Amino acid sequence: MLTLWRHCRIATCDEQSRVFERGAIVTRGAAIEWVGDEADLPAGLRTEHVIELAGRWLTPGLVDCHTHLVFAGQRAAEFARRTAGTSYAEIAREGGGILGTVRATRAASEEGLVEQSRPRLQSLLAEGVTTVEIKSGYGLEFDTEARMLRAARRLEATNPVTVSTSLLAAHALPPEFAGRADDYIGTICEDWLPRLAGLRIDAVDAYCEDIAFSAAQCDRLFTVARALGLNVRLHAEQLSNVGGSQVAARHGALSCDHLEYATDADARALARAGTVAVMLPVAFYMLAERQLPPIEALRRHGVPLAVASDCNPGSAPGASLLLAMNMARRLFGLTSAEVLLGVTRHAARALAVHERRGSLAAGRAADFAAWSIDSLDELGYWCGFNPCSLVAKNGSIVLERDV
Numbered sequence: 125m126l127t128l129w130r131h132c133r134i135a136t137c138d139e140q141s142r143v144f145e146r147g148a149i150v151t152r153g154a155a156i157e158w159v160g161d162e163a164d165l166p167a168g169l170r171t172e173h174v175i176e177l178a179g180r181w182l183t184p185g186l187v188d189c190h191t192h193l194v195f196a197g198q199r200a201a202e203f204a205r206r207t208a209g210t211s212y213a214e215i216a217r218e219g220g221g222i223l224g225t226v227r228a229t230r231a232a233s234e235e236g237l238v239e240q241s242r243p244r245l246q247s248l249l250a251e252g253v254t255t256v257e258i259k260s261g262y263g264l265e266f267d268t269e270a271r272m273l274r275a276a277r278r279l280e281a282t283n284p285v286t287v288s289t290s291l292l293a294a295h296a297l298p299p300e301f302a303g304r305a306d307d308y309i310g311t312i313c314e315d316w317l318p319r320l321a322g323l324r325i326d327a328v329d330a331y332c333e334d335i336a337f338s339a340a341q342c343d344r345l346f347t348v349a350r351a352l353g354l355n356v357r358l359h360a361e362q363l364s365n366v367g368g369s370q371v372a373a374r375h376g377a378l379s380c381d382h383l384e385y386a387t388d389a390d391a392r393a394l395a396r397a398g399t400v401a402v403m404l405p406v407a408f409y410m411l412a413e414r415q416l417p418p419i420e421a422l423r424r425h426g427v428p429l430a431v432a433s434d435c436n437p438g439s440a441p442g443a444s445l446l447l448a449m450n451m452a453r454r455l456f457g458l459t460s461a462e463v464l465l466g467v468t469r470h471a472a473r474a475l476a477v478h479e480r481r482g483s484l485a486a487g488r489a490a491d492f493a494a495w496s497i498d499s500l501d502e503l504g505y506w507c508g509f510n511p512c513s514l515v516a517k518n519g520s521i522v523l524e525r526d527v
């Protein structure tokens with residue numbers, strides 16, 4: 125059955141970044157059959173169902189390409205210490221920070237993780253997000269890492285969303301391996317990765333930082349992951365530059381994320397590797413960082429820029445991609461066009477789903493969001509307000525809200 129979605133303005137975010145001021149979309153089941161100016165609607169298309177969009181803007185369903193949204197507990201007490209002047213790195217060295225969430229997550233059941241994480245996912249879905257990446261990384265032991273990944277798949281099975289999972293076992297050094305980071309990386313490489321491959325992991329991630337893992341350790345992990353046919357992505361250059369971007373580029377990483385301390389040479393390496401740079405301005409804001417990512421160098425070298433919520437209990441305790449878009453514009457100086465591509469086509473590329481999602485074109489998934497806005501400039505303008513009024517996932521309306 126063909127459905128006509130009419131009377132809308134459309135930003136396709138596809139390779140040509142087409143805009144149709146008097147647009148229409150025809151969907152067949154879960155896929156887009158046609159998109160263009162309504163006046164050019166092919167005469168032979170017999171649509172059986174018509175949905176009136178009353179002049180609203182239509183974009184691809186948003187893609188949040190970096191989240192840690194499956195976790196237990198919260199870290200409000202740590203936030204209070206940080207606002208009083210203790211640094212994120214100091215708290216991590218004392219055994220707090222990520223390890224605090226590890227203790228809570230290890231104690232939670234799979235059902236408990238799903239229940240605690242669902243409201244965060246639903247907050248994103250209400251903002252037009254139809255694809256979300258979810259990392260493990262609060263288990264740091266085999267069973268809990270696997271439980272987090274299963275919880276992510278259960279969230280996908282019970283919500284109108286496509287989930288991409290990343291194994292982030294190399295997020296922090298678990299207490300059981302204190303002083304033995306190389307042994308821990310060896311355990312992930314030789315024992316966990318081969319066993320977890322059956323859980324449909326979409327990528328392997330790591331945290332390359334002096335409070336986490338070295339460039340050499342990330343290199344070893346990525347060598348094994350790539351040999352198993354897995355994609356890789358990396359948290360790099362967030363608090364200092366320890367060479368993560370170069371490792372990511374060498375392994376053809378899908379994305380390199382944070383990048384506040386990346387250099388011009390790092391940007392060049394990422395461009396050559398076709399790696400997406402993922403901007404995480406909520407973490408920058410929550411940690412009161414001062415070092416801005418090298419946006420001009422990333423632009424100059426042609427690195428695709430994505431923007432993500434980074435939803436996590438420590439450095440980005442929110443579940444709002446729209447807020448991240450606003451912060452990417454206000455704090456990092458991205459344009460509204462960059463931010464829109466950053467949560468659509470480029471974010472989809474960071475998850476290797478760009479041939480199917482993150483843009484509107486014939487043959488692609490019928491995932492889109494309608495916005496009660498006058499201008500595309502309003503995406504990333506509103507700060508703490510959500511103008512999304514309709515979401516379609518795989519051709520079906522899954523959310524409608526009065527705006």
Ligand SMILES: [Zn+2]
Pocket residue numbers: 190191192359434436
């Ligand atoms: Zn992260």
